[in-house]
Amino acid sequence: MDGVRKSIGFQGLLTVEAQGRGGGLAMLWKESQPWRLTGFYGEPNRSQRKRTWDLLRNLSRDSNLPWCIIGDMNNIRSQTNKKGGAHYPQWLLDGFNDTLEDVGLKDIDLYGHPFTWERGRDTDSFLEIRLDRAMATTNWFDLFPYAKLYNLEGSPSDHSAISLGLVCRITGDKNTKYFHATCNKRQRINLISKLKNDSGQWVDWQDGLKALIQTFYTDLFTVAPVEYDQVIDCVPHSISQDQNLELNKEVSKEEVKVALFQIHPDKAPGPDGNVLKGLNDTSIVLIPKKKNPTVVGEEKEKSNSSRGAKADSSV
Incomplete structure (x- = not known):
């Protein structure tokens, strides 16, 4: 992976080795203004869901850096986050939303299909839910005001992949001039x-x-x-x-x-x-x-x- 990192011009690399046939993980990044990213997997057992909420509260106290969290939360925020199946328990909605309010995390808008997990396609019990999401703190949105989260449909998994696109806020006279010059050039080409x-x-x-x-x-x-x-x-x-x-x-x-x-x-x-x-x-x-x-x-x-x-x- 280090060779891949060098070939694409990234400075940072963190890997988790595969366990047997289970896939590993690799995270690569370029140096920029410091911010914090958390890959997250929520507790799937509903009776143990409070562990997820407590973990989020503990993580929020670890740092004041701009914070983004992305992954499978195994929880939804409202009944509109699901289609089909039984009514989602209100205590799970309230517990999750109260936690996000406490830690200051807000949803990054999802573009594309509104649901990211499915079960029972082509059956009468077909169920779709938005389990996967990305959320961030206010100071992270200040750093990436044009961030967009995309639902990449077509995965062989029961989850669809999500992709977070980032564009930093442009500041400073030189960067501003470059930004406007680039926009003007594109406008001339499209005219x-x-x-x-x-x-x-x-x-x-x-x-x-x-x-x-x-x-x-x-x-x-x-x-x-x-x-x-x-x-x-x-x-x-x-x-x-x-x-x-x-x-x-x-x-x-x-x-x-x-x-x-x-x-x-x-x-x-x-x-x-x-x-x-x-x-x-x-x-x-x-x-x-x-x-x-x-x-x-x-x-x-x-x-x-x-x-x-x-x-x-x-x-």
């Missing part, structure tokens, strides 16, 4: 000022570029009549009658509330940075796939649906 039409003539925003782009994507997304009944008839049914009845039930207010509250508050803005007003409004941004594009279609489309549309699709 589309003119493109060629079907006749090979250049058109700009004053000369019909808007109409050219609208026509291209209107034609692209216009669906031609298709006879698909024969194809559908060949697809075997995978949803039972009972499941179909459940899916066609009227959406409750609670389901709408859960879907809305799972959307990050900064998500689904309009072109002016505010929330789009129309229920199905979508803002589309074209980003060049290569430097200096010449025709429509040499860009990738990034869409930003309204909060209402996102909630509708989530429900």
